[in-house]
Amino acid sequence: MAASHSSSPFDLPTPLPDSPSRRRHAYHFSTQCATVENPSQKDQYGSSSVPIYQTATFKGVDGQYDYTRSGNPTRSHLEHHLAKISSAQHAFTVSSGMASLDVITRLLKPGDEVIAGDDLYGGTNRLLSYLKVHGGVIIHHVDTTNPSTILPLLNPGKTAMVLLESPTNPLLKIADIAQIASDVKQRTPEALVVVDNTMMSPYLQRPLEHGADLVYDSGTKYLSGHHDLMAGVIICNRNDIAKQIAFIINSVGNALTPFDSFLLLRGIKTLAIRMDRQQTSAMSVASYLHRLGFLVHYPGLADHPGREIHEKLANGPGAVLSFVTGDKAMSERIVGSTRLWGISVSFGAVNSLISMPCLMSHASIDAATRAARGLPEDLIRLCVGIEDPSDLIEDLELALLEAGAITAAPLADGGEHYIRTTASLPRAIAKLAEDVKNTGLGLRTTPRKQENREWFVSAPGKVILFGEHAVVYGVTAIAAAVDLRCYGLTSPRHDGKLSLKLPDLHNFEHTWDIKTDLPWDAVTPVLPGDVHPPTLDQKLVDAITHRALPPAARLENAQSRAATIAFLYLYMVLTHEDERPSFNFIARSSLPVGAGLGSSASYSSCVATALLLLHQRVSIPSLPPPSRGATPTDPAHVHVSHKGRRALPTEVADEVNRWAFIAEKVLHGNPSGVDNAVAVFGGALAFTRAGFGKKGGMEPIHGFKSLKFLLTDSKVPRDTKALVAGVAVRKENDPDVIEPALEAIQVISDEARRALSDLELSRESLLTGLTTMIHENHAHLVTLGVSHPVLEAIRAKTAAEPFGLATKLTGAGGGGCAVTLIPDDFSDSALRELLVGLEKDGYEPHVTTIGGSGLGILSPYDENNYPSGSDSEDASAPEKQPESLRKAFERQGVEELAPWAEGRGRWLYV
Numbered sequence: 001m002a003a004s005h006s007s008s009p010f011d012l013p014t015p016l017p018d019s020p021s022r023r024r025h026a027y028h029f030s031t032q033c034a035t036v037e038n039p040s041q042k043d044q045y046g047s048s049s050v051p052i053y054q055t056a057t058f059k060g061v062d063g064q065y066d067y068t069r070s071g072n073p074t075r076s077h078l079e080h081h082l083a084k085i086s087s088a089q090h091a092f093t094v095s096s097g098m099a100s101l102d103v104i105t106r107l108l109k110p111g112d113e114v115i116a117g118d119d120l121y122g123g124t125n126r127l128l129s130y131l132k133v134h135g136g137v138i139i140h141h142v143d144t145t146n147p148s149t150i151l152p153l154l155n156p157g158k159t160a161m162v163l164l165e166s167p168t169n170p171l172l173k174i175a176d177i178a179q180i181a182s183d184v185k186q187r188t189p190e191a192l193v194v195v196d197n198t199m200m201s202p203y204l205q206r207p208l209e210h211g212a213d214l215v216y217d218s219g220t221k222y223l224s225g226h227h228d229l230m231a232g233v234i235i236c237n238r239n240d241i242a243k244q245i246a247f248i249i250n251s252v253g254n255a256l257t258p259f260d261s262f263l264l265l266r267g268i269k270t271l272a273i274r275m276d277r278q279q280t281s282a283m284s285v286a287s288y289l290h291r292l293g294f295l296v297h298y299p300g301l302a303d304h305p306g307r308e309i310h311e312k313l314a315n316g317p318g319a320v321l322s323f324v325t326g327d328k329a330m331s332e333r334i335v336g337s338t339r340l341w342g343i344s345v346s347f348g349a350v351n352s353l354i355s356m357p358c359l360m361s362h363a364s365i366d367a368a369t370r371a372a373r374g375l376p377e378d379l380i381r382l383c384v385g386i387e388d389p390s391d392l393i394e395d396l397e398l399a400l401l402e403a404g405a406i407t408a409a410p411l412a413d414g415g416e417h418y419i420r421t422t423a424s425l426p427r428a429i430a431k432l433a434e435d436v437k438n439t440g441l442g443l444r445t446t447p448r449k450q451e452n453r454e455w456f457v458s459a460p461g462k463v464i465l466f467g468e469h470a471v472v473y474g475v476t477a478i479a480a481a482v483d484l485r486c487y488g489l490t491s492p493r494h495d496g497k498l499s500l501k502l503p504d505l506h507n508f509e510h511t512w513d514i515k516t517d518l519p520w521d522a523v524t525p526v527l528p529g530d531v532h533p534p535t536l537d538q539k540l541v542d543a544i545t546h547r548a549l550p551p552a553a554r555l556e557n558a559q560s561r562a563a564t565i566a567f568l569y570l571y572m573v574l575t576h577e578d579e580r581p582s583f584n585f586i587a588r589s590s591l592p593v594g595a596g597l598g599s600s601a602s603y604s605s606c607v608a609t610a611l612l613l614l615h616q617r618v619s620i621p622s623l624p625p626p627s628r629g630a631t632p633t634d635p636a637h638v639h640v641s642h643k644g645r646r647a648l649p650t651e652v653a654d655e656v657n658r659w660a661f662i663a664e665k666v667l668h669g670n671p672s673g674v675d676n677a678v679a680v681f682g683g684a685l686a687f688t689r690a691g692f693g694k695k696g697g698m699e700p701i702h703g704f705k706s707l708k709f710l711l712t713d714s715k716v717p718r719d720t721k722a723l724v725a726g727v728a729v730r731k732e733n734d735p736d737v738i739e740p741a742l743e744a745i746q747v748i749s750d751e752a753r754r755a756l757s758d759l760e761l762s763r764e765s766l767l768t769g770l771t772t773m774i775h776e777n778h779a780h781l782v783t784l785g786v787s788h789p790v791l792e793a794i795r796a797k798t799a800a801e802p803f804g805l806a807t808k809l810t811g812a813g814g815g816g817c818a819v820t821l822i823p824d825d826f827s828d829s830a831l832r833e834l835l836v837g838l839e840k841d842g843y844e845p846h847v848t849t850i851g852g853s854g855l856g857i858l859s860p861y862d863e864n865n866y867p868s869g870s871d872s873e874d875a876s877a878p879e880k881q882p883e884s885l886r887k888a889f890e891r892q893g894v895e896e897l898a899p900w901a902e903g904r905g906r907w908l909y910v
């Protein structure tokens with residue numbers, strides 16, 4: 001993991017790459033941990049280990065230090081080192097993790113309100129309860145796994161602090177720190193977002209980067225790693241808060257002692273290496289218990305409900321997990337039977353520990369509150385150390401056997417294996433059902449209603465500025481929404497049929513009898529609340545391909561073939577039991593199809609949204625009914641100045657994004673996910689795919705809106721799937737050429753991200769920098785083998801005098817589109833001349849600004865304006881009835897599509 005250094009003043013000895021062409025990488029985290037250097041505090045004898053200044057006072061009057069309560073050189077070294085590895089501006093160390101929270105909560109005043117989680121470390125809960133009684137502070141406990149539960153409690157002028165743990169202790173629940181921090185900043189900007197990061201350490205998670213104001217760690221745990229000291233760490237970036245924290249620590253007198261500072265500094269040097277080992281073993285232990293059938297809480301497991309969010313926030317699942325047995329006495333027996341696992345509170349040491357939170361770390365929370373907050377009495381927490389994982393699993397297995405939690409069962413081949421004893425199964429099943437029910441988009445308790453609405457949805461295409469192809473291998477891509485979109489419209493049927501119409505693809509159209517024409521025997525439905533596995537169900541793809549596609553003659557076009565399979569795949573896996581909605585779906589796009597502008601992702605996003613709405617797996621927020629009749633131009637609601645943006649909740653966007661990614665997999669084989677992320681979330685993003693040894697996720701970039709680009713469609717068709725597969729082959733055959741190109745592209749993306757977010761960078765430097773980076777990124781794409789003579793011709797034309805512009809291919813390349821940066825001082829007449837020249841050569845140029853809205857859904861309040869476009873009803877529809885939305889949609893020319901759709905009413909956007 002490369003650390004981000006831009007915000008830390010402690011930039012030595014870490015080198016910063018100063019030009020995209022000079023590949024000099026920032027030191028990785030483990031290097032930084034091991035390298036303790038503070039240039040402003042050189043040791044007089046050059047000692048390689050920081051000395052312990054075991055002194056209470058310092059002589060003299062004008063020295064840097066006078067009294068160890070206020071400052072001590074050993075502690076300064078430690079704090080400098082902690083700020084460096086946390087990429088933070090300020091770090092403080094105190095006598096324990098709880099002392100950190102004590103210092104932080106001293107920022108509160110009587111009457112202030114604090115919002116905290118409902119699954120919290122017992123000590124945190126105890127201190128908050130104390131403050132409630134003695135400090136007049138109002139504490140709200142909420143389920144932080146659902147950011148929307150916090151919203152109603154955000155009380156401007158009152159809410160002073162939002163206190164989060166993620167993962168929580170001990171249930172390993174995940175809070176979307178980034179989403180919550182953004183909500184808090186929007187509604188109660190004065191409130192501080194505080195995160196207890198002890199479970200993760202700065203190696204795995206840096207909440208300041210996700211919008212937190214203050215982060216604290218119990219240094220007793222992973223940072224020190226040996227359970228031989230107590231320490232607390234507080235980090236922050238804001239100078240005003242840092243000043244107050246320093247004041248409180250000095251006043252209270254709980255700063256870390258010189259000797260403990262020395263020990264903590266020593267421990268930190270091995271943080272990364274310990275955590276890597278502990279995390280890998282934790283994954284093995286979690287998988288082992290999961291295989292036996294226990295309900296295991298660990299964000300590394302595929303079925304963990306918060307896994308995707310956790311992967312966005314952190315670089316790994318950590319080394320703490322918990323599980324239930326269904327029986328408190330049995331749990332006690334298991335804990336008592338282990339030998340290698342020490343029965344102990346705390347976690348983070350090199351030795352593995354086992355505990356029952358309700359009897360130990362969380363015993364200070366009374367039983368009724370524990371029950372109310374869903375903390376099971378039989379919960380066992382495991383904190384995995386660095387011992388050999390096979391010894392750990394064997395010890396656990398023997399303890400499970402001794403306690404009667406597992407039993408030997410015969411295998412068909414005559415061997416035997418262990419299975420969980422059935423006595424505790426009902427409880428686990430009940431819990432599972434409860435978990436599913438509790439997920440926001442979970443199982444419906446009411447039967448499905450017949451859907452009579454027409455759903456009109458749309459999603460934008462994208463332009464990748466930097467990082468295409470490389471993004472498939474974990475390199476960051478910088479991409480933004482374009483102002484061309486795909487539109488999808490559903491209309492209900494009542495005849496048990498399903499139809500798909502794709503006017504852009506040779507007017508492809510087909511209708512299926514849902515019961516008889518689709519290969520239902522091949523589908524494993526994904527139930528509401530569940531996520532689709534990371535790989536496609538090839539059996540279903542094959543069954544659709546061979547048994548559900550229309551005759552070959554009608555589907556010789558590979559594009560409509562792929563689009564149909566993607567549509568049917570989603571339709572079938574989203575269907576469960578006999579809930580099989582009957583409707584027509586039609587998609588049209590103002591984007592060129594297959595030109596590198598993400599037409600497939602915008603189509604996938606429209607399909608996913610339409611199907612999720614029709615399968616009633618997502619719903620859009622309800623508004624009060626209009627006070628007067630709506631018309632196509634007047635939605636009859638209060639005017640909303642932000643034009644519908646942010647009206648679709650994040651849960652809907654996330655769910656659509658997950659399913660659009662599945663459709664993209666059908667269309668592309670191995671998509672990175674950047675295209676569908678832009679299609680759903682809109683704006684401009686720095687996107688990194690998860691799973692390449694570094695943090696995956698996306699970050700919005702704001703510096704794009706003012707830039708003007710030219711997108712030139714070369715009109716040379718190409719196939720993303722084949723181009724991506726081609727790069728994979730070259731990477732395999734020629735790693736010495738391809739790997740350095742991928743690394744160089746990462747440097748460009750990092751640099752571009754930094755430049756675009758740097759508000760102080762002059763416009764001229766930004767444009768010059770982007771120009772260089774466009775040339776360099778294109779050169780690397782040539783190395784990856786995805787350019788095309790026609791793209792080089794467009795580059796040459798735009799670069800030639802008098803234009804002198806920088807152009808690169810965008811998207812998969814091999815034809816498709818090129819993107820050209822238009823600087824501010826490029827005259828209108830030169831632009832006209834360039835456009836005419838490009839058109840003359842047979843290309844299709846399009847001047848655009850980027851970064852507009854993502855996924856949109858037409859608010860359904862206009863449903864009365866258009867009768868349902870049901871095919872089965874059309875025949876009997878009286879001529880004089882107004883035209884159906886579907887008919888009008890089909891009739892629009894491609895140029896009019898966007899303004900016409902806009903005029904249909906109020907669009908809600910992500």
Ligand SMILES: Nc1ncnc2c1ncn2[C@@H]1O[C@H](COP(=O)(O)OP(=O)(O)O)[C@@H](O)[C@H]1O
Pocket residue numbers: 486502504505558559560561562563564587588589592593594595596597598599600601603667718719720721811812
């Ligand atoms: N308007 C549309 N209607 C139907 N299918 C579409 C549409 N736009 C894109 N697709 C699907 O996406 C595929 C194009 O994907 P791809 O080659 O990656 O091009 P792009 O670079 O535009 O995303 C098409 O073959 C088709 O299957």
Ligand SMILES: C[C@@](O)(CCOP(=O)(O)O)CC(=O)O
Pocket residue numbers: 467468469470471472595596597598599600668670671672673674675720724810811812813816
């Ligand atoms: C080449 C790639 O980086 C982008 C593909 O974009 P498009 O399909 O050409 O619009 C592949 C991907 O990110 O999935």
